[in-house]
Amino acid sequence: MRKEVETKAERAGRPSLRAELGAALGFVERNWYLTKRYFGWEVVFLFYTIVNTLTIALIGVTTPGEAGPKVLYLVVGGLLWGFLSVIFHDVSESVAWERWEGTIEYTFMAPIRRLTHLGGMCMYAVIYGLVRSVVVLGAVALFFDLDLSGANLVGGLVVLAVSSVSFIGLGLIAAVLPLLSTERGSQATHIMEGFILLVSGVYYEIEVLPSWLHPFSVLSPATYTLKAVRMALLEGAPLVDLFPFVGRLLLTGVVLIPLGLLVFSLGENYAMRTGKLKRSG
Amino acid sequence: MVCREVSKTFYERDETLAYLPEYRGLVGRWRYLRTRPTPVRAVDKVSFEIRRGEIFGVLGPNGSGKSTLVRLIATLLLPDAGSVTVFGHDVVKERLAVRRLINRVSVEASFFKKLSALENLRYAARLYGYPPREGTEKALDILERLGFNRRKAFGSLENLSRGMQQKVAVARALFTSPVLLLLDEPTTGLDPRSKREVQDFILEVRETHDTTVLLTSHDMSEADRLCDRVAFMDEGRFVAEGTPSELKETYGRPGGDGTVSLEDIFLEVTGKEWPGEEDV
Numbered sequence A: 001m002r003k004e005v006e007t008k009a010e011r012a013g014r015p016s017l018r019a020e021l022g023a024a025l026g027f028v029e030r031n032w033y034l035t036k037r038y039f040g041w042e043v044v045f046l047f048y049t050i051v052n053t054l055t056i057a058l059i060g061v062t063t064p065g066e067a068g069p070k071v072l073y074l075v076v077g078g079l080l081w082g083f084l085s086v087i088f089h090d091v092s093e094s095v096a097w098e099r100w101e102g103t104i105e106y107t108f109m110a111p112i113r114r115l116t117h118l119g120g121m122c123m124y125a126v127i128y129g130l131v132r133s134v135v136v137l138g139a140v141a142l143f144f145d146l147d148l149s150g151a152n153l154v155g156g157l158v159v160l161a162v163s164s165v166s167f168i169g170l171g172l173i174a175a176v177l178p179l180l181s182t183e184r185g186s187q188a189t190h191i192m193e194g195f196i197l198l199v200s201g202v203y204y205e206i207e208v209l210p211s212w213l214h215p216f217s218v219l220s221p222a223t224y225t226l227k228a229v230r231m232a233l234l235e236g237a238p239l240v241d242l243f244p245f246v247g248r249l250l251l252t253g254v255v256l257i258p259l260g261l262l263v264f265s266l267g268e269n270y271a272m273r274t275g276k277l278k279r280s281g
Numbered sequence B: 001m002v003c004r005e006v007s008k009t010f011y012e013r014d015e016t017l018a019y020l021p022e023y024r025g026l027v028g029r030w031r032y033l034r035t036r037p038t039p040v041r042a043v044d045k046v047s048f049e050i051r052r053g054e055i056f057g058v059l060g061p062n063g064s065g066k067s068t069l070v071r072l073i074a075t076l077l078l079p080d081a082g083s084v085t086v087f088g089h090d091v092v093k094e095r096l097a098v099r100r101l102i103n104r105v106s107v108e109a110s111f112f113k114k115l116s117a118l119e120n121l122r123y124a125a126r127l128y129g130y131p132p133r134e135g136t137e138k139a140l141d142i143l144e145r146l147g148f149n150r151r152k153a154f155g156s157l158e159n160l161s162r163g164m165q166q167k168v169a170v171a172r173a174l175f176t177s178p179v180l181l182l183l184d185e186p187t188t189g190l191d192p193r194s195k196r197e198v199q200d201f202i203l204e205v206r207e208t209h210d211t212t213v214l215l216t217s218h219d220m221s222e223a224d225r226l227c228d229r230v231a232f233m234d235e236g237r238f239v240a241e242g243t244p245s246e247l248k249e250t251y252g253r254p255g256g257d258g259t260v261s262l263e264d265i266f267l268e269v270t271g272k273e274w275p276g277e278e279d280v
Ligand SMILES: Nc1ncnc2c1ncn2[C@@H]1O[C@H](COP(=O)(O)OP(=O)(O)O)[C@@H](O)[C@H]1O
Pocket: A274, A275, A276, A278, A279, A280, A281, B010, B011, B012, B040, B041, B042, B060, B061, B062, B063, B064, B065, B066, B067, B068, B069
């Protein structure tokens, strides 16, 4: 009897990196199960995204001038926005989703660090976003004759990888909103997503926006992602030329991720103090 | 497990007020937001201790603060005052350590309902640090003991009866070998047969596992059957505490048939009629 107590008490004090990593993968696995169960919807959303990207790219064909670069410009916008919005959305909705399922308290009382929990969610969001983007790109390539001969593909990928870091940070900050207010929080994350879409120059140069929006464009990490990826793919800019953007995105990520984690843990404590996590039952 | 003078107050604005004419429109809305939220003392200076291996019951009508008490112990709410320690670990200061020692079952089976029982258990296993292979084996083992065939184990949980879901919930809580198991009205809303089965399962657990249990309920006969000691909770306070037979001896005035039920004791202590199942 006594022995048993001690071993369990020991277990209570023992943080294990392997267990944390396993738990992070647990989130990846769980989200994969969910994706599988909702596969019908996945196909529908994917179809919609592909058609959406195609219709936008077709604008490049109908406007006067040489179609190729314009189509590529728009396709890059559609693909990147697809990728970044999926990451932002998956991460920022992770709380709202579990609240809807009713599992939130079980996830929050699991003996793991919040970093592990959120890290697992982000990992899946990035993988999921990448797979989706590749499928959409494949579909678009079937439709258009994209000329990527002069493109710096590696550069584009580097920018993409770095920018996902800052979007994870943004997502983490947004994820706290549903913790603060059950319904409004989720509404707010959608508004935030729309606003980023507006100011980041996804389908146009930010210069066309009214000047009062420019400060927001400067703040949005998506602005730099789009600019840099377009430079890489459309102009074949070498990695050196992309460095200022990569640096900037990296810096944004390095600031936003710890900030996101901090904001999230403050939000979690607030929810635990006020009873916002869940009340029924 | 020790609770010392634990209190929790929630502040709530009366949502229905917002629909009154004087609170309509922008100005009204502003005024509404300046109304003072009313405090609800959900848990009010509660102290008790649960000994190792014991099944401790907290009985109280709806809204008496049972779930809030459970959440305070489960590190899901921060207490306003007082302290809770789970086998020496403070729930506020050593949150992670406490989380490794406890698990909980709530009224509604909180699962990803589209996922299968196996997938849900596998996920739980991961969270509690089991390697995937071991987690899967253990999950299958548990489901087999609950009488699941392959189809049930792999089919989505929403197709299972509430009783079955609740048994999976108890199994999930157990499989992490918690030192303290928190069962928050695990049988409420179940039909009599499922209720009995879940209760049997809890008794079996007590035989086979070295687990301390805190069980909340508003079913007196359940408490009589399962609990070593019970406490009555009313409006956030513990109003009586003891073994069922002690309580009957102290407070009991035999009813017409010469026996004392826990319902009679509740009436005696609080002056309130015990609400029937229908009112719940
Ligand atoms: N998260 C919460 N926010 C605000 N009020 C709450 C919350 N949880 C419980 N309450 C209030 O606290 C009181 C006790 O609730 P609860 O602990 O759920 O009781 P029980 O589980 O015994 O039915 C009730 O008046 C309830 O409305």
